[in-house]
Amino acid sequence: MLSIRVFRDLNLKILVPRARELRRAMTSAERRLWFDLLRSHPARFRRQVPLLGFILDFYAPSARVCVEVDGASHDSPDAVAYDAERSRVLAGAGIRVLRVRNVEVMLNLPGVAALIESALQR
Numbered sequence: 001m002l003s004i005r006v007f008r009d010l011n012l013k014i015l016v017p018r019a020r021e022l023r024r025a026m027t028s029a030e031r032r033l034w035f036d037l038l039r040s041h042p043a044r045f046r047r048q049v050p051l052l053g054f055i056l057d058f059y060a061p062s063a064r065v066c067v068e069v070d071g072a073s074h075d076s077p078d079a080v081a082y083d084a085e086r087s088r089v090l091a092g093a094g095i096r097v098l099r100v101r102n103v104e105v106m107l108n109l110p111g112v113a114a115l116i117e118s119a120l121q122r
Contacts, residue, residue, distance in 0.1 A: 015050035022048040022055060029102035030057060030069050037113055038067070043120055052093055054086055063120050064095045071102045096122070 026034065026047075038045040043060040045067070051059065058067040070083070087097045098119050100112050 015053075015055055019048040019050050019055045027069065027071065027102065029071070029105040032109065033058065033067070033069060033100075033105050033112065036109060037116070051095075052089060054090070056090075059095075060120070065098065065116070065119050066090060066095050067098045067100065067116060069102060069105060070099055 030047075034045075034047055038047070038058055041060075043063050043065070045058045045060045047058050049056045049059040056066045057069050059065070068083075083099070087099075090097050096119055098115060100115065105112055
């Protein structure tokens with residue numbers, strides 16, 4: 001059986017390069033959310049953050065809020081189950097997970113901003 005430290009180190013060896021890759025290849029919705037709202041937000045969001053075996057799209061460590069931007073690939077039953085388990089694990093660690101759709105970011109950025117502000121206030 002792997003020790004926690006070995007598992008964590010192995011996990012980071014895989015996740016850190018993948019997170020860097022994802023930062024360079026953001027979707028248009030992620031790019032819009034980052035450059036138009038989160039990059040200069042007072043809560044200090046980070047993007048593509050490896051944490052607890054996952055890569056979080058956007059994460060504000062001081063508020064323990066994660067924003068996930070989901071596209072059509074998250075609609076399959078397997079993806080829905082994976083996302084639910086992922087949200088459960090993160091919630092168990094005290095991290096609030098906000099899920100927004102790509103189309104919401106592109107067509108209703110003020111509404112997404114209001115959702116994020118509401119989560120940050122709690």
